[in-house]
Amino acid sequence: MDLQGKRIAVLGAGGSGYAAAALALSRGALVEAYDSGSAEKLAPAAAKFAGLGVILTCGEEALAPAGKFDLTVISPGIDTAWPIAVAFTAASTELIGEIEFADRLCDVPVIAITGTNGKTTTTALIAAMLNACGLRAVAAGNIGLAYSEVVLSGDRYDWIVLEVSSFQLETIADFAPEIAIWTNFAPDHMDRYATVEDYYAAKYRLFKNLAPSALTINRLECDLGVLPGEIVTFSAYSDEAHLTYGQGSIHDLSTDRHFPFSEGTLQGKHNAENVMAALAVADRLGLAWEKVESPINTFEAPPHRCEKVATIGGVLYLNDSKSTNLHSLESALMGQETPVVLIVGGKNKGLDFAELRDVAGRIARVAICIGEIGGDIAAAWDGAVPCHPAADVPAAVRLAGELADSGDVVLFSPGTSSFDMFSGYETRGTAFREAVAALTIA
Numbered sequence: 001m002d003l004q005g006k007r008i009a010v011l012g013a014g015g016s017g018y019a020a021a022a023l024a025l026s027r028g029a030l031v032e033a034y035d036s037g038s039a040e041k042l043a044p045a046a047a048k049f050a051g052l053g054v055i056l057t058c059g060e061e062a063l064a065p066a067g068k069f070d071l072t073v074i075s076p077g078i079d080t081a082w083p084i085a086v087a088f089t090a091a092s093t094e095l096i097g098e099i100e101f102a103d104r105l106c107d108v109p110v111i112a113i114t115g116t117n118g119k120t121t122t123t124a125l126i127a128a129m130l131n132a133c134g135l136r137a138v139a140a141g142n143i144g145l146a147y148s149e150v151v152l153s154g155d156r157y158d159w160i161v162l163e164v165s166s167f168q169l170e171t172i173a174d175f176a177p178e179i180a181i182w183t184n185f186a187p188d189h190m191d192r193y194a195t196v197e198d199y200y201a202a203k204y205r206l207f208k209n210l211a212p213s214a215l216t217i218n219r220l221e222c223d224l225g226v227l228p229g230e231i232v233t234f235s236a237y238s239d240e241a242h243l244t245y246g247q248g249s250i251h252d253l254s255t256d257r258h259f260p261f262s263e264g265t266l267q268g269k270h271n272a273e274n275v276m277a278a279l280a281v282a283d284r285l286g287l288a289w290e291k292v293e294s295p296i297n298t299f300e301a302p303p304h305r306c307e308k309v310a311t312i313g314g315v316l317y318l319n320d321s322k323s324t325n326l327h328s329l330e331s332a333l334m335g336q337e338t339p340v341v342l343i344v345g346g347k348n349k350g351l352d353f354a355e356l357r358d359v360a361g362r363i364a365r366v367a368i369c370i371g372e373i374g375g376d377i378a379a380a381w382d383g384a385v386p387c388h389p390a391a392d393v394p395a396a397v398r399l400a401g402e403l404a405d406s407g408d409v410v411l412f413s414p415g416t417s418s419f420d421m422f423s424g425y426e427t428r429g430t431a432f433r434e435a436v437a438a439l440t441i442a
Contacts, residue, residue, distance in 0.1 A: 001104040004028035009065065009088055012075025013037070013045035013056055016098040019148035020073045021054050023102065026152055032069075034062040036084045065091040073101045076142075076167035079192060097171030099164060102147035104174070111281060112141075112162045114169065114206050115183025115219075117328045119143075121266075121301050122183055122274040123163040126281055130159055132295030133287050137161055142168060166202035167192070176209035179284060181277050182218040186327030217280045219273060232283075234276035236269035237334075243276040245269060250276055259289055264297030267306050267318060268335025304429035306332055306413075309436045314406030315341075317397075317436045320413035321429030326351055329415030330359055336411065339365045341404045342385075343396045343412045346428070347420040348373040354380040356415070361385045366403050368396045372420040392421065393428065397435035 006029050010021045013035040024031045031054050035042055039058040046056040063083050072092040078085055080095075089095045103110070113123050120143050127139035140150045141162035150160060162177070166189060185200060193199040207216065207227050214229035220241040224231075236245035244251050248262025250272060259279060261272050275296055282292045301307060304321040311317070320332045333340065333356070342364040344353075353376065360367060361384030368390050369377045378387035388403075390396035393412075400410045418428040 001027075003071075005030065006070040007068075008032070009034060009069045009072040009092065010054075010075075011035070011072060011084060011088060012078050013042050013049065013058075014075055014077060016146045016148065017073075017075040018045075018048060018052075019146035019152065020075075020098045020101055021049065022052055023105065023148040023152045024073070025052060025054070027105065032057070034058075034065070034084065034088070036060075036062045036082075063087050067091070069093065071096070071101075073098055074171055076165060076171075080170060094173075095171070096173055097168055099141065099147055099162070099168045100172045100175050102151045103172075106147075106151045106160070108157050108160050110160050110162055110177040111179040111181070112164050112175075112177035112206060113181040113183065113277075114164050114166070114203050115181075116186045116188050116325075117331055118183040118270060118274050119163045119165075121271065121305055122181065122277050123161050124302055125266075125274060125296065125299050126278050127159075127161040128299050129278055129282065129287075129292050129295045130161070130285075133282075133291055135159060135285070139163070141165075164206060166199055169205040170202050172205060172208075174209055176211060177206070177214070178211075179215045179217065179281060180206050180210060181281075182206070182216070182222055182224060183274070183277065184219050184327070184331070185222050186325070186330075188325050188327065215280075215284050217277050230284075232280040234273055234280065236272045236276075243279060245272045245276070250279065252279075257289055259293065260297070265299060265308065266301055267308065267316075268332065269337070270331040270335040271301070271306060272335075304425055306335070306411075307429070309433050310440065312401070312436070312439055315401070315404040315408050315410055317410045318412065319429050319432050319436075320411060321418070321425045321432060323413040323415055324417045324425060326353070326355055326415055329413050330356055332411060332413040333359055333363045336363060336409050339405070339408045341365060341400045341408055341410045342367045343370065343390075343393075343400055343410065343432075344415050345369045345374040345377055346371040346414040346416040346418050348376065349417055351416055352380075353377045353415065357381050357384045365408065368399055368403075370396050370421075371414070371416070373416060393431045394435040394438065397432065397439065401439050 008029040049056040069092040072088040072095040130137035135158040137159040143163040220233040220235035233241040234243040235241040250259040307319040309317040422428040
């Protein structure tokens with residue numbers, strides 16, 4: 001894509017917008033940035049853009065573009081139905097997302113991962129596995145490092161491993177990864193999408209441009225229909241997938257190979273599925289399971305995702321603070337293979353925990369309910385699992401320590417957002433870690 005002398009608008013003053021602006025400038029484009037947020041709030045961002053020599057137009061002025069643009073690059077946090085997006089769609093020859101923009105300027109093959117949960121762990125795991133096996137790979141996209149930053153760096157890679165969200169996939173046009181992975185699907189982001197079908201359709205766009213040589217890796221329970229290229233399925237809950245799980249081991253039915261998942265640092269059946277996706281990538285790239293066993297089994301998951309915190313008195317404490325929806329809570333529960341003392345709850349954002357009544361009753365030995373929605377959870381699960389209230393995370397951890405027996409798992413998987421008590425799931429997870437550490441001192 002030739003950008004020399006082209007007039008480019010970048011919408012959004014966040015990290016992906018800044019990276020896209022810097023990349024466009026490096027290719028000779030004339031770049032302008034726009035964000036409908038207030039000038040006061042965006043002052044630090046405006047200063048950062050100014051360092052590139054780019055003016056950031058804010059507030060109401062950002063809704064009235066002057067003249068015609070050759071291209072507009074929109075950040076994933078901006079809904080294409082919002083006024084700023086509508087205005088620039090009319091004022092531009094083409095409007096695309098940052099993923100599409102960076103990909104048009106990149107010739108490195110891509111492994112792209114989407115799904116409701118497990119994207120970040122799977123993305124980081126695959127990148128770590130490839131690097132450990134002598135291939136040069138980088139994890140980027142929704143995981144934190146913008147795709148445009150990778151392209152701008154000029155570093156040479158064998159593979160780029162991209163986590164791609166539904167928001168990012170809304171604005172692709174020609175993006176076609178060599179390997180596409182669908183981890184799982186459940187309703188989420190209903191504040192962005194009118195229906196679950198709309199959310200699904202956004203994610204399904206990952207497969208719209210696949211070549212016949214592409215590989216699709218997907219959870220067996222997520223039927224993606226007819227797609228070009230090879231399809232490899234995985235499931236920790238069915239024997240009908242290409243890759244299955246049982247008794248701590250991943251099994252490839254076609255070759256009778258076994259991978260010793262239980263020997264690794266990752267925990268739970270949902271993480272076994274993440275490892276299955278990585279093993280399918282290894283097979284496509286000709287990496288023997290024996291070669292990838294060490295990098296996979298020593299891989300440390302990103303924080304707050306069923307993260308091992310400590311084992312105290314034979315009780316394993318897992319921090320799954322990233323669990324902010326019902327599907328992530330269900331996955332964490334169903335992934336456990338020993339009795340569970342569950343700490344659950346947080347902000348009341350209208351979720352119906354009654355949907356998980358049967359799962360909680362089957363897997364959790366006891367539930368400790370916290371936050372705004374704690375009382376509602378206890379009411380929804382009454383008669384299915386004993387529920388105890390706790391005032392905050394430290395109190396919940398102390399109570400869990402009293403109720404747990406040796407061999408149990410204390411699982412901190414809130415199943416909702418944290419904004420009733422914390423600024424985000426990271427600070428919530430840190431509070432859990434600190435509360436567990438306090439048990440060892442006591």
